[in-house]
Amino acid sequence: MRQLGRIAIIFIIFLSGTSCGMFSGEGSEGVVEKRLSPVTVSEASVETMGLASAREVSPEALDGRLLDSYNVDVASLLDIRVFQFAYDSSEILEKYIAAIEAHAGYLIKNSNTKLVLEGHTDERGSREYNLALGERRAQSIQRRLSLLGVPELQVSVVTYGEERPIELMHNEAAYALNRRVEFVYR
């Protein structure tokens, strides 16, 4: 629901921006397009993109499904768009490997699709160092996708450092959710 709410707000921003002509330049366009996704999603699957579900993903379950019936579960693996990281680390967590392989497969099959990897960090420490750390996280996934055969031109990287937290509390649970790379399809 949270995700739906966000989409709704963004849609309103888009409407108000275009109707009264208040917004100009690339900036406001960015706000809108970032959330658009060519992957058709039903309302139910939008919810699985939410943060709560990302938190519930367990590596055992994903690995098992990958081994058993890769093709059947690719769709749900593609729903994973938020990849968390450990503190001050850009190493991809084991539990995300299946999902990254699913995204790689999707990108290879849909060569016109572009993917933007948005790197983020938690709020602790300095902003500029975090900007660099966010980029390093996104690059580590970009490298993995490239090793899986995704053409380099299809995947770009942008870092926001600590500037765009999804959780605003100042505790470890919030920090863990904010240390992430988001997959944004264009």
Next chain:
Amino acid sequence: MSSTRCYSSRLSWTVALIVSVCGLFSFETIAENLVIKIEKGVSTALPIAIVPFENNTGESLIDVAAIIRNNLERSGLFRSLPVNDMPALPAALEDVRAKNWTSLGIENLVIGKLSKKNAGTIDINFRLIDVYSGKQLLGYRIPVQSDDLRFGSHKVSDFIYEKLLDKPGAYTSLLAYITVDQDSDRGKIYRLQVSDSDGYNARTILQSTEPILSPAWSPDGKRLAYVSFEGRNSAVYLQDLATGRRERIIHGKGINSSPTFSRDGEKLAVTLSRDGNPEIYLYDLKVKSLMRVTRHGAIDTEPAWAPDGRGLVFTSDRGDGPQIYHFNLADNSIKRITYNMGRYNTRARYSPDGRKLVLVNGIKGVYRIVLLDLRTKIYEAVTIGELDESPSFSPNGAMIIYATVTEDGSQLAAVSADGFTKQKLVAQRGEVREPVWGPLIR
């Protein structure tokens, strides 16, 4: 004396306010002031009495003496006598009875008058008197425009501070910082604001729905460099304060961030990751060319110039965790600065005299502002927050301003460079972050 020059630069500021609206899109120009709360003071502060200025203009004016009183108290170096405790309220030299004040332990007395010379102009006449010797230490007439009375009060504060402490005052200098508000329609609104050194007179010079960060003053105080994400990626912009005109000077693939000016104002040190990895570059503002400084697979970022212009400090995680390194521009040698200070040391800035670094030190999840003496290698924490960041020295080296995260989000705080006097600068709404203190206006 330079008071008239200051005055004219102030005029151009007013112009800047009007013109700078041509930023990203239209917005209200009146911003909310920061409210300053002094949290802790010292008892060794110098006692001073600042008598309310006699108002001969026939108009209702702001309380000039109160602004001066607040300014001096904020430094932690002065203790001012409350108006209610004053034995008399003299405005002219001949009305001062020294004994009235010496019996209260007051050594320094400030009296003054405000008068109208012609329409729109107010004269501030003030005198600083040593009541023990009976001598006038200072006496000036400062003409200001009526709406610049607050600036005039800061100018008087600078005079008093410099005369009694023999160091330049920084009250007429300006602060720049970023605010973030949640707007119900547009989502997050980021603003780059500039205010007086006491947090008043806040003016928005840029507003965006995308993040703005890392504001940096040019050494002449006329321009601000900053990073804006308005084009979906970081880019470095340079904005002229007087005209509001701005230019996107560095953009491209990867990170374009962390600008800081060289002392001569001719170069910007920046962090760029166009070659795949964050490295320090120097951007020549005249020739518009880039020169690469670092070349290492680690993160290199947050460059800051040494006051003598001969080197830079920067953050790199080439060792164990992020640490501060020094780059010598004469021989290109790199030397690690932070040792035995834990595994997280970032965002260093030099003190104006070049003897100290102020930086962010993280130990066991607690991030504090630390002052490191470059000669003795002794360091001490000057803040007690859990998530403190972005320290910046006042241009006279007396104060350090920084951002501290509270339950209400990020707010600004300042601490005297000796760590004794702390104050919070609280925004009336939203978050405030990344304060940078502008240069002295002479």
